[in-house]
Amino acid sequence: MLLIKWLTITENFANVIHGLNASHLTDLVIQRSKRMILDTLGVGLLGTSTEVFHKAIQYSKIYRSDVSSTVWGHSDFRLPPLYAAFVNGVAVHSMDFDDTWHPATHPSGAVLPALLALSEVLPQKQKFSGLDLLLAFNVGIEVQGRLMHFSNEASYVPKRFHPPSVVGTIGSAAATAKLLALDQFKCKAALAVAASYAGAPMANAATQTKPLHIGNAARHGLEATCFASLGLQGNKQILDMESGLGAFYTDYAPQFLPTLQSYSWLLDQQDVAIKRFPAHLGTHWVADAVSSLRKYLVESDDSVPISRIKRIVVKVPDVRYVNRPFPNSEHEARHSFQFAACTTLLDGSISIQSFSDQNISRPELKELLSKTKLEHPADNKPSFDNLYCEVNVTLQDGKVFSERCDTFYGHWRKPLSTEDLKKKFHSNASSVLSVEATEGIIETVDNLEKVEDCFVLSAFLKRDTVNQSTAPSISW
Amino acid sequence: FPLIRSLLYCPKETVTSSFASFIHGVRPEHLSEVVRHRSKRMILDSIGVGLVGSTTRVFNIALRYCQLYASNAVSTVYGRKGLKLSPTLAAFTNGIAAHSMDFDDTWHPATHPSGAILPALLAASQMLPPSSKPNGLDFLLAFNVGIEVQGRLMRFSTEAHNIPNRFHPPSVVGTMGSAAATAKLLSLNVAQCAHALAIAASLAGAPMANAATQAKPLHIGNATRLGLEAALLAAREMEANPLILDDIRGCSGFSAFYGDYQPKPLPLPANSHEFLLEKQDVAFKRFPAHLGMHWIVDAAASARNLLVNYSGSFSPSLIRAILLRIPVSKYINRPFPESEHQARHSFQFNACTALLDGEVGLNSFSDGCIRRRELMELLAKVLVEHPEDNLANFDKMYGEVALVLENGDVLTGRCDTFYGHWRKPLSRESLLKKFRSNASHVLPEDKVNSIITTVENLENLPDSSQLASSL
Numbered sequence: 001m002l003l004i005k006w007l008t009i010t011e012n013f014a015n016v017i018h019g020l021n022a023s024h025l026t027d028l029v030i031q032r033s034k035r036m037i038l039d040t041l042g043v044g045l046l047g048t049s050t051e052v053f054h055k056a057i058q059y060s061k062i063y064r065s066d067v068s069s070t071v072w073g074h075s076d077f078r079l080p081p082l083y084a085a086f087v088n089g090v091a092v093h094s095m096d097f098d099d100t101w102h103p104a105t106h107p108s109g110a111v112l113p114a115l116l117a118l119s120e121v122l123p124q125k126q127k128f129s130g131l132d133l134l135l136a137f138n139v140g141i142e143v144q145g146r147l148m149h150f151s152n153e154a155s156y157v158p159k160r161f162h163p164p165s166v167v168g169t170i171g172s173a174a175a176t177a178k179l180l181a182l183d184q185f186k187c188k189a190a191l192a193v194a195a196s197y198a199g200a201p202m203a204n205a206a207t208q209t210k211p212l213h214i215g216n217a218a219r220h221g222l223e224a225t226c227f228a229s230l231g232l233q234g235n236k237q238i239l240d241m242e243s244g245l246g247a248f249y250t251d252y253a254p255q256f257l258p259t260l261q262s263y264s265w266l267l268d269q270q271d272v273a274i275k276r277f278p279a280h281l282g283t284h285w286v287a288d289a290v291s292s293l294r295k296y297l298v299e300s301d302d303s304v305p306i307s308r309i310k311r312i313v314v315k316v317p318d319v320r321y322v323n324r325p326f327p328n329s330e331h332e333a334r335h336s337f338q339f340a341a342c343t344t345l346l347d348g349s350i351s352i353q354s355f356s357d358q359n360i361s362r363p364e365l366k367e368l369l370s371k372t373k374l375e376h377p378a379d380n381k382p383s384f385d386n387l388y389c390e391v392n393v394t395l396q397d398g399k400v401f402s403e404r405c406d407t408f409y410g411h412w413r414k415p416l417s418t419e420d421l422k423k424k425f426h427s428n429a430s431s432v433l434s435v436e437a438t439e440g441i442i443e444t445v446d447n448l449e450k451v452e453d454c455f456v457l458s459a460f461l462k463r464d465t466v467n468q469s470t471a472p473s474i475s476w
Numbered sequence: 477f478p479l480i481r482s483l484l485y486c487p488k489e490t491v492t493s494s495f496a497s498f499i500h501g502v503r504p505e506h507l508s509e510v511v512r513h514r515s516k517r518m519i520l521d522s523i524g525v526g527l528v529g530s531t532t533r534v535f536n537i538a539l540r541y542c543q544l545y546a547s548n549a550v551s552t553v554y555g556r557k558g559l560k561l562s563p564t565l566a567a568f569t570n571g572i573a574a575h576s577m578d579f580d581d582t583w584h585p586a587t588h589p590s591g592a593i594l595p596a597l598l599a600a601s602q603m604l605p606p607s608s609k610p611n612g613l614d615f616l617l618a619f620n621v622g623i624e625v626q627g628r629l630m631r632f633s634t635e636a637h638n639i640p641n642r643f644h645p646p647s648v649v650g651t652m653g654s655a656a657a658t659a660k661l662l663s664l665n666v667a668q669c670a671h672a673l674a675i676a677a678s679l680a681g682a683p684m685a686n687a688a689t690q691a692k693p694l695h696i697g698n699a700t701r702l703g704l705e706a707a708l709l710a711a712r713e714m715e716a717n718p719l720i721l722d723d724i725r726g727c728s729g730f731s732a733f734y735g736d737y738q739p740k741p742l743p744l745p746a747n748s749h750e751f752l753l754e755k756q757d758v759a760f761k762r763f764p765a766h767l768g769m770h771w772i773v774d775a776a777a778s779a780r781n782l783l784v785n786y787s788g789s790f791s792p793s794l795i796r797a798i799l800l801r802i803p804v805s806k807y808i809n810r811p812f813p814e815s816e817h818q819a820r821h822s823f824q825f826n827a828c829t830a831l832l833d834g835e836v837g838l839n840s841f842s843d844g845c846i847r848r849r850e851l852m853e854l855l856a857k858v859l860v861e862h863p864e865d866n867l868a869n870f871d872k873m874y875g876e877v878a879l880v881l882e883n884g885d886v887l888t889g890r891c892d893t894f895y896g897h898w899r900k901p902l903s904r905e906s907l908l909k910k911f912r913s914n915a916s917h918v919l920p921e922d923k924v925n926s927i928i929t930t931v932e933n934l935e936n937l938p939d940s941s942q943l944a945s946s947l
Contacts, residue, residue, distance in 0.1 A: 025613075040574055043914055092525055107518070138511060192691060195683055199733075203719065203720055203729030204678045209671075234691035235689050246683075247643055268514075
């Protein structure tokens with residue numbers, strides 16, 4: 001018998017799943033499992049006479065192809081609203097380029113795709129104004145913010161559950177419930193059902209699966225609302241109970257919302273941060289610190305002489321999932337303090353192109369990375385409201401240069417100007433849409449509260465030219 | 477009684493209802509200038525980011541996956557001849573059916589293993605092209621992979637050995653089991669199997685609070701559906717964290733769902749692999765209620781017999797108090813359940829129903845039966861005790877029903893192992909009786925018999941998708 005030491009348990013599981021074959025099944029196991037299969041079938045058949053099953057069927061029949069929503073950037077086909085919400089949500093978080101709030105989450109990606117998808121499939125006579133959309137959007141954002149205030153744990157960069165997967169799902173449910181003008185009881189049910197979909201572990205951050213957290217938050221919140229509108233009920237005290245939403249937190253102290261007589265929104269007191277390049281928020285402090293420092297090092301051709309650099313020390317808070325000395329993929333690179341520092345040092349700034357396969361594996365970059373190390377000063381707290389970055393570069397001749405960034409441009413304390421926000425949008429949208437559509441969206445959103453039918457927004461979001469590459473597909 | 481109860485039961489404003497009120501009651505006028513401004517900036521940025529994001533690889537994979545749903549209604553739904561849905565949705569609805577009445581199997585450590593696996597496999601078997609249909613033995617193997625993975629994962633924490641109070645186990649391990657089982661059926665390669673597990677972890681985890689509500693069946697429906705989805709995404713080369721089951725310092729993987737977590741590798745399947753099912757069978761339920769109820773019902777039935785022998789008939793008026801000795805578990809301790817879902821999760825309700833009727837069956841949970849006057853009268857006499865030696869653990873608990881009579885005598889019934897528990901498994905006869913009784917609600921006798929034959933000879937079935945189509 002071969003003794004193989006497994007590198008990881010996960011790999012071991014994968015190997016066993018893959019390696020088991022029919023000959024491993026014993027008689028007893030076969031017998032018992034067949035009994036289980038039979039019993040499950042019977043129980044299932046019986047269960048088709050229940051009310052909850054009827055609702056599930058009613059809901060699932062929605063997946064007819066004549067009921068569909070826009071896939072952003074695609075005019076060649078449409079998807080059922082849940083899947084449109086899903087893919088568009090995935091798109092929003094695909095590059096870690098979307099907004100970040102405090103306490104930490106990515107609020108908009110979990111809400112907007114669900115709302116837009118939903119707005120396209122309501123009965124003909126019902127249309128939604130821009131103001132309806134704006135209100136529902138803000139309900140979705142607000143609920144997320146309020147939920148995060150239920151625990152102290154939430155104020156710090158997360159370690160256990162990825163916040164968009166927890167509060168984003170509930171936020172999507174709240175927003176879509178609002179758009180559909182569900183009554184109080186159904187709003188409550190939407191929240192309760194959504195809780196049963198919430199929660200994805202942090203370990204999938206910095207992997208290709210992370211964007212699915214936002215896609216799923218959007219989709220599942222919408223699904224919960226659909227169920228609620230069909231009359232499904234969950235636990236009426238879902239937000240109150242430790243075994244409810246409290247399951248996702250170690251300290252959980254839910255609070256009431258302010259009175260509607262004079263409602264004060266969290267967004268009023270606390271803005272979001274908008275990213276200037278597609279990477280984890282923590283890297284933005286690093287980029288700004290390094291970019292300030294770089295001017296002391298550049299030569300006349302705007303390059304930095306790598307060989308003159310002996311050591312780079314980046315002082316940041318202790319955030320494990322952004323501590324990656326040698327990232328291997330674009331997803332890891334977007335979650336690497338070290339990568340951000342070295343790329344900025346080399347190129348002057350970080351852009352969308354910085355994460356291409358070529359750029360990630362540049363020898364110059366690897367050389368700099370091998371000279372880089374992180375330090376975690378005790379006073380540098382892992383909170384997006386308080387953290388700072390200090391970079392020290394030591395040259396071979398002993399000279400040391402140091403710069404610090406407390407607030408990067410784009411942070412809520414130093415928000416992007418309207419011009420720069422639009423510039424970011426232009427640059428992003430024009431990779432997929434025509435100039436007219438790009439301008440159309442800017443104008444529509446600028447005057448959103450006056451727009452009569454927010455359908456126009458979805459219309460602009462479709463791509464104008466058909467230019468799809470065909471990838472090999474599986475038949476099932 | 478019901479009237480008095482409802483007067484005393486006026487629900488106070490809860491945090492949850494304050495949220496619901498807010499969502500419902502807030503108006504555009506409530507939006508301030510600053511909020512409007514900031515939120516419009518967010519919307520604009522979000523759209524732009526999404527548009528550029530639609531050029532990414534991950535988006536492409538997700539898209540190809542979702543395009544399945546345009547018109548891929550290939551999988552059957554239990555009891556609905558002629559209706560087909562796309563595979564994940566068929567799995568979803570069938571999973572919901574399986575858990576809709578809390579009638580499905582239970583294992584130790586606690587979870588409902590089969591409902592999270594079978595629907596996904598049935599749906600997947602119908603999805604594969606005719607040239608690569610798995611046979612019955614492949615199907616049975618994949619099913620066992622799904623069960624085994626669930627059992628192994630539950631052994632990663634001591635918390636899992638007791639009746640749960642945070643995350644509903646099927647939503648945690650069930651999702652992973654479904655991913656494993658479908659990865660097996662679809663013959664994914666090793667790397668894809670690992671990614672399927674990791675993607676599934678991001679889809680796992682529903683809080684216990686929704687147990688005993690109408691939403692609970694969705695936990696199984698989603699476990700089976702989302703596990704299948706994870707496998708389908710992995711098949712299309714979606715990647716996730718390769719260390720998802722390992723203990724990663726400062727960044728939780730699967731450990732996120734547990735307070736204590738000690739992962740252990742699975743033994744390598746060389747020539748033999750000992751499946752957990754070999755050593756630890758499941759329990760099958762005899763009536764549709766939470767497993768804990770089965771002890772108390774057997775205990776109540778035996779106490780009822782004692783009373784009948786004592787006084788010649790079952791006369792509730794002779795009873796002063798009914799003492800239930802049960803383990804501590806909040807979500808199954810409900811003195812006056814108000815819905816069928818709550819009734820299935822109420823020691824008190826099940827004990828009293830068994831006292832009145834001698835047994836608990838399907839009909840015991842109908843609206844009419846839940847609100848019977850005689851039942852309410854009995855419920856009012858119930859007192860609950862939590863003996864220290866009665867642990868909240870399906871391997872160790874017991875149920876005791878003590879009838880304290882008006883004349884002071886006490887008649888006690890006790891059950892340590894109910895019929896259907898893994899220590900006292902249902903006979904083949906009893907299991908078939910349950911199946912026939914259930915299946916005949918929606919299928920004719922000849923179909924019912926043919927399913928029995930098919931499953932009992934599963935290893936010899938050349939095309940396992942026939943099982944799905946026979947439902």
